[in-house]
Amino acid sequence: EVQLVESGGGLVQPGQSLRLPCAASGFTFRGYAMNWFRQAPGKGLEWVAFIRNRDHGGTADYAASVRGRFTISRDDSNSILYLEMSSLQAEDTAVYYCSRVKGGYCSGDRCYGGWFDAWGQGALVTVSS
């Protein structure tokens, strides 16, 4: 059974940092691209970051709202996806979800056409003084 389990959420003050791990099991983690999404309280879904698998360079893309502050990374040996968040702001308050990418294509810098078939249960991050 495919499982994704986020942890590491909590209450942080503005300007602080936090790292969210997402532990994967039930599939060959290193073979898949992965994403982070978030959902602010009462709001819709927002894509945050994407990381390719090693076969496609392991490089990442970011939403403009987090670029330069958040870093997505992966530990294929231990099947863990990470989201390192710094300079956190109140607007970053949300439930953060990791998800697996299935299907799709990568051509040069562009990856497209995939779908997000497995999701974790989410980790709540609250940024407040």
Next chain:
Amino acid sequence: DIQMTQSPSSLSASVGDRVTIACRAGQSISNYLNWYQQKPGKAPKLLIYTASNLESGVPSRFSGSGSGTDFTLTISSLQPEDFAAYYCQQSYNAPFTFGQGTRLDIK
């Protein structure tokens, strides 16, 4: 960024009704459109991928269609467990944007 617009934003319907939710992309996205269902306090669940492909385990009353800029999700006969929020999402280009969501309530 590719803007995704869903309509309606909310919808009230009864068990057994046929329901259609529309999603429009701000530019052509071929068939790179996915649909998700989300219940309160839960993670999204994939229903339809690449516009019309039913995810394994999803009931056949769900179907998707469209290409280019206009897409629809149809539920042929609403069941009690279908009352939830629904989101379309494009995977044509990063950022992989979502529609604002459609909340489906019991009439």
